[in-house]
Every structure is written in C-alpha cells, then in structure tokens.
Amino acid sequence: MITSATLHNERAVQERLLSVYSVSLSLSLIIGPSIESYLLGFMGYRLLFLAFLPLTILGMVTSWFVKFPDLKKETAGRAALSNDGFIASILTITIYNAPFAAITSFLAIFAIDQFSVSRSIAYSVFIYFFTTSFLTRAYLAVRPFKYLKMPIIISTAITAGGLIAIPFIHYFALFIIVMGALGIPHGSIFPMSTIMAARGTSREERNAVNSYFLAYNNLLFILIPVVFGFMTTTIGYGESFLFLSIPAIAACLLLFRIYGRNRKIFYK
Secondary structure, three states: OHHHHOOOOOHHHHHHHHHHHHHHHHHHHHHHHHHHHHHOOOOOHHHHHHHOHHHHHHHHHHHOOOOOOOOOOOOOOHHHHHOHHHHHHHHHHHHHHHHHHHHHHHHHHHHHHHHOOOHHHHHHHHHHHHHHHHHHHHHHHHOOOOOOHHHHHHHHHHHHHHHHHHHHOOOHHHHHHHHHHHHHHHHHHHHHHHHHHHHOOOHHHHHHHHHHHHHHHHHHHHHHHHHHHHHHHHHOHHHHHHHOHHHHHHHHHHHHHHHOOOHHHHOO
C-alpha cells in the first residue's frame, strides 16, 4: 500500500496519500483497543483473539480487489539497502518504533502492576494514545510537512521526555496524559519515515525499499519485546521504559549526523 501511494506522478500527492494511509492505520488502532477494552469486561484473553477473527477474514477477502499501479521494471535485491532514503527512513522509524514495540506489548501490564486498575481500564489507555496519534496524522493528511528536520526533533523530544517520565508517575490520570502525549510522535514519525523513503528513491527502487523498511519494523517488533521483557525482570517496568529513550535519542543524533545536510530527504 505504501508503494502504491508513492507511484503517483506528483510528489505533493504522494506525500498526502502516505499521510492518508497512516490515518487509516491510526483509525484502526483506535477502534481495536475500544473493542478490546469492552470485550475484556466479560471475556478472557484467549477468546479475545477469536473475536477479531472475522475482521481478519474480511481483510483477506477484500485484499484481492485492491488494484496496484503496474510498474514493469523494478530494482530488487540488496542494492536497496544502501539507498539514502532507505537508511534515513530506518533511522527515523527507530526513534519511535523501538519504544512502541515495547509499549504495545507491556503498557497494559505496567498499568495494572503500577496503578492496580482492571484489565479493561488498563487497555483503555491505548484509546487516548491512538486518538492523539490519529489527530496528528489527520493534520498531516491536510497539511503534510515540507521540511522534516524540526518535526523530527520535536517528535524525538516528546518521545524521550515521555519515556523518561514514566518511572516517576504515581497517578493514573497523569499516566493517561503522558501516554496521550506519546501518541503525537507515534502519529508523526511513521508518515515522515515513509516520506523520506519516497523522496530518496526512484519509482523503480521503491517497492524493494519499502519491503525492507517493513521487514525492519517487523524485526523490531520481534526483538524489542523479548529484550524489554528480560529487562523488566532485572530493573523493573518503569526503568525499562526509561532505558528505551536511549535508542530513540541515538537514532535521531545519527540521522542528523549522516543526513542533516541532505536537502533531497529533509527539504524537497
């Protein structure tokens, strides 16, 4: 879907379509936790997965009717790994997806352990989180960022600040506010990283670059929860979230050190 959006002839339309696509993802992330919070009131975790099965089947069926632009010549293979747009997008998405991989897996557990709330209340935190993410992406769909440097700096600052604050939060209401704030970089960084990949690649390279990009995201969501889970057994949940601010800051610094003067990626 990302590749399809970026094959439009006009650059401005490409970037708006990427933002619209990210809006649809955020909308599903609001609806999902809302349904989950409701069902957990009278259903266990095992049956909860089965409740979402009809939506999965519906998505599989409708995917056959989606048409993609025809591109006869494509660049494939490892050459895409050295592409500037790909590397910049990888560093950008690391700023947030490294913490987000842990948030999706452990946030509700942390809320139950830290604030002694019910499962349904704990999962409802994702509603606030994904609502601010949705609003951020909706804004970007209307007014896409042309210049990406300052938005990335602000997103990194919110990410690091929110993660550092988590161990020191003792009230559930404040926790909801912090998670709502963390939804802002969740909403902004994904579309910005896909825009970087589009700006730094040719049409022929785009499918391979986007495939590697999503594969990297999947790898983060496999490895980070395992590492984070191990960390919680040694230093606790709160301190583990604080520790995740380090890769976020490091990825941002590395991004600007390597590509800070690359006008094609940041300013085009």
